[in-house]
Amino acid sequence: AEYMGFYQEEKLEKEKKLQAQEKEAQKRLKEKFEMEHDENTRRNIAKYQEIVENYKINHTKYTDPEFPCTEESLGDSLVVQVSSWKRATDYPGAKIFAGTISP
Helix, strand or coil: CHHHHHHHHHHHHHHHHHHHHHHHHHHHHHHHHHHHHHHHHHHHHHHHHHHHHHHHHHCCCCCCCCCCCCHHHHCCCCCCCCCCCCCHHHCCCCCCCCCCCCC
16 A cells, blocks of 8 residues: 555656756747747838838838749639739728628
8 A cells, every 4th residue: 555655656756857858848839939920020110121221212112022923923713814913002992802801
């Protein structure tokens, strides 16, 4: 009986130790995520400020280099050819979405 009590106590101690290790690992993972998130946020803010400054100086609107005005940007499912590319600001007062949208 004493042996079983010792065995159970030892098992409980191991479980507590494992739980503490898991909790510490989760804490480190959360801190790493937050640090990376903060770095991404800083990088995005800096990029945004650069775009705004470029607009103020050159009066040119931003064009995303990763989404150029080409048919390849629209993917393989393109049925018709694109005759021209326009910005939403080219249509003052136009509504892109009316009512509500959902994912």
